[in-house]
Amino acid sequence: MLDIQQFVANSIGNWRSQRSAHHMIFSHFEAVQSEIAIASMSVDDPEVIALCEMNSIDRKLAVSPFRMTWAGQSDWDENEALKGTCILVPIPDLEHLNRGKLLRDQGYAEEIPAVGDYHFTDDDTFVLITAYDRAAAEEKIWFVNPNVRCRVSLIKTSAGSGVVTASFSSEIRQLVKEATD
Amino acid sequence: MLDIQQFVANSIGNWRSQRSAHHMIFSHFEAVQSEIAIASMSVDDPEVIALCEMNSIDRKLAVSPFRMTWAGQSDWDENEALKGTCILVPIPDLEHLNRGKLLRDQGYAEEIPAVGDYHFTDDDTFVLITAYDRAAAEEKIWFVNPNVRCRVSLIKTSAGSGVVTASFSSEIRQLVKEATD
Numbered sequence: 402m403l404d405i406q407q408f409v410a411n412s413i414g415n416w417r418s419q420r421s422a423h424h425m426i427f428s429h430f431e432a433v434q435s436e437i438a439i440a441s442m443s444v445d446d447p448e449v450i451a452l453c454e455m456n457s458i459d460r461k462l463a464v465s466p467f468r469m470t471w472a473g474q475s476d477w478d479e480n481e482a483l484k485g486t487c488i489l490v491p492i493p494d495l496e497h498l499n500r501g502k503l504l505r506d507q508g509y510a511e512e513i514p515a516v517g518d519y520h521f522t523d524d525d526t527f528v529l530i531t532a533y534d535r536a537a538a539e540e541k542i543w544f545v546n547p548n549v550r551c552r553v554s555l556i557k558t559s560a561g562s563g564v565v566t567a568s569f570s571s572e573i574r575q576l577v578k579e580a581t582d
Numbered sequence: 583m584l585d586i587q588q589f590v591a592n593s594i595g596n597w598r599s600q601r602s603a604h605h606m607i608f609s610h611f612e613a614v615q616s617e618i619a620i621a622s623m624s625v626d627d628p629e630v631i632a633l634c635e636m637n638s639i640d641r642k643l644a645v646s647p648f649r650m651t652w653a654g655q656s657d658w659d660e661n662e663a664l665k666g667t668c669i670l671v672p673i674p675d676l677e678h679l680n681r682g683k684l685l686r687d688q689g690y691a692e693e694i695p696a697v698g699d700y701h702f703t704d705d706d707t708f709v710l711i712t713a714y715d716r717a718a719a720e721e722k723i724w725f726v727n728p729n730v731r732c733r734v735s736l737i738k739t740s741a742g743s744g745v746v747t748a749s750f751s752s753e754i755r756q757l758v759k760e761a762t763d
Contacts, residue, residue: 423602425754428598432611524709526703526707549745549748567726
C-alpha cells in the first residue's frame with residue numbers, strides 16, 4: 402500500500418498533461434495542454450514553515466512537502482496563458498498511515514489557502530477532498546505505470562451532491578534531456 | 583461495499599455521456615457526446631444463455647445480465663454516427679463476492695467477444711481488466727452520486743505498460759419524461 406512519502410516521490414519530475422474539463426450543465430468540453438513541474442522542498446523551507454504556522458500545525462508533522470508549477474493553454478482562450486505555482490504540505494495522520502491532511506497555499510476551486518483530507522484506497526489511488534466556502538473538490542490520482550499518472554477532479558456544489566465540473570488529466574513524465582544532446 | 587448486483591441496479595437507465603479521449607502519443611483530444619441506455623436482461627434470455635455457452639460457463643452462475651446501447655457523435659468526424667449495442671453478463675466469483683468475470687458479446691478495444699476480470703475497490707470503484715490479442719483495456723467506473731457516473735478507460739499495449747489512449751466519461755442520468763409532458 403502506498404504512503405504519502407512514496408506517492409510524492411513517484412510524482413517528482415516534469416509532466417506533460419492533457420486535461421479535459423466537462424462543464425456538466427452546458428455539456429461543454431474544454432481542452433487544456435500544460436507542462437507541470439513537481440519539485441520536492443525541504444521541511445525546513447521558510448515557506449513550508451509559514452504554511453504550517455498559518456494552519457496552526459506543528460511543523461514537525463510535515464512530511465515530503467513539494468511545489469507544483471504549471472503553464473498551459475486552453476482551447477477556450479488560446480491567448481491567455483494558464484500558469485501558476487503552489488506549495489503543498491502533507492500532514493500524515495499519526496494513527497492511520499494511509500490518510501492525513503494536505504495543506505496548500507492556494508486552492509484549486511477557489512484561489513485561497515486550503516486544507517484537504519487525503520487517503521489512499523486499497524488500489525493505491527490518492528483521494529483528496531477539500532471543502533471550500535462555496536464549493537467542494539474531490540480529486541483522485543493514480544499511477545498507471547511509473548511514467549503515466551491519471552487525475553480526475555470533480556468540483557461539486559458545497560452541499561456536495563451536484564457536480565459542476567468533472568475534469569480528467571492524463572500526465573506523461575518528461576525525461577530531461579542531457580545537456581550533451 | 584458494492585456487489586455486482588447493486589452496481590448493475592444503480593446503472594440501469596438512460597445516461598447522457600460526455601467522453602474525452604486523449605490519444606497520448608500525438609497529444610490529441612477527441613470529444614464525444616452520446617446517449618447510453620443500460621437495460622437489465624433476464625438470465626433466461628436466449629442471448630444471455632448463448633453467451634454463457636460460448637464461454638463454456640454454467641448459465642446458472644450468471645447474475646444481473648444487461649444490455650448497453652449507445653449512439654453518439656465525435657468531433658473527429660461529425661458525419662459519422664457512433665452507435666452500437668452489446669450484452670454483458672457478470673459471473674461473480676463464488677468465493678470472493680467483490681470480484682468475478684464479465685462476459686461481453688463485443689469487446690471495447692477490439693470488436694470481438696471478450697471476457698474481463700472485474701473487482702470492486704474499498705471505495706466502491708468497479709475495475710475491469712480485459713486482455714485482447716493486441717491490447718489490454720482497464721476501466722474504472724464509480725458513482726459520484728446516484729445520478730452521476732464517472733468512467734476512465736485506458737487502452738494499453740498488450741504487454742500492459744504503455745498507454746495508447748486514456749479516456750474519461752462523465753455520465754448524467756436522464757430522467758424519462760412522462761407521456762403527459
